[in-house]
Amino acid sequence: MSIRHLAALAIFLMPAALAHADDFPFAGTWKITGAIHAPWEDPARPMITDDEERYVNTLVAIARDSIKGPELLGCGKTEVTVETLPFAGLFEGGLAADPKDPAGAYDEAKASKLARELGFTSEPVPTLFQGCSEISLHLRDASTLLFGLDNRIFTMKKQ
Numbered sequence: 001m002s003i004r005h006l007a008a009l010a011i012f013l014m015p016a017a018l019a020h021a022d023d024f025p026f027a028g029t030w031k032i033t034g035a036i037h038a039p040w041e042d043p044a045r046p047m048i049t050d051d052e053e054r055y056v057n058t059l060v061a062i063a064r065d066s067i068k069g070p071e072l073l074g075c076g077k078t079e080v081t082v083e084t085l086p087f088a089g090l091f092e093g094g095l096a097a098d099p100k101d102p103a104g105a106y107d108e109a110k111a112s113k114l115a116r117e118l119g120f121t122s123e124p125v126p127t128l129f130q131g132c133s134e135i136s137l138h139l140r141d142a143s144t145l146l147f148g149l150d151n152r153i154f155t156m157k158k159q
Contacts, residue, residue, distance in 0.1 A: 026082070026128045026137065030060045030145055030156040032070075039114050040094035040102070041151035049150045060156060062137075067130055072149065075132030084124030087115035090138050091148040118146060118153065 035052045060069030068074045088096040088111040095114040096106035115123070119140050126139040137145045137156070145156040 024064055024082070025126065025139060025142060026062045026080075026145070027064065028062060029159040030062065031159050032056050032058050032060065033155050033157050035152040035154045038091065038094060038148055038151045038153050040091070040097050040099050042099040044100075047151040049152070051150050051152055051154075055149075055154060059159070062128070067132075072133050072135055073147075075130065079131035081129045083127055083129065085127050085138070086123050087111040087120065087125070090115060090120075090125060090127075091153065092136075094148060119144070 032055045034056055037046075041047060055070055055073075058070045060067065060073050062080075064080060066077045067080070068076060086108075088106050088108045090111070093106060096108060096111035098104045098107070112123075115125075120138075121141075128137040128139070128145075130136075135147050135149060137147050140146055143158040145158075147154050147156070
């Protein structure tokens, strides 16, 4: 195949490749930049962890078939799926739960209010699930992911 044919083929395939990249906005390197106490944490029973010290300022590399990073997030080659969730489904339903009665009814209005306070602007929210961990990554915007761990909500920024 001549160079001219290869160039023409590249020009033809480039829009498809770019579109394909856009349909997986999780791809890339992300830095865990901070954490806050989760609204589902029972104030009478706060969880004491060293998760912030262990995870903040670490990098996570996400591809369609792997996640590399610190333990619980980085497991190498894994099955990765993306689903969309309503605000009440974010953080395993934590935004809609009553911290004093976790088994009680979900409050969708509360979940919507808390999701908006966290910066989510519309639902459903694209969410990445991985085969090697129960941690799910919620896409807040093109450059921000959030995940919950041990009654904390961590923020990741695309690098």
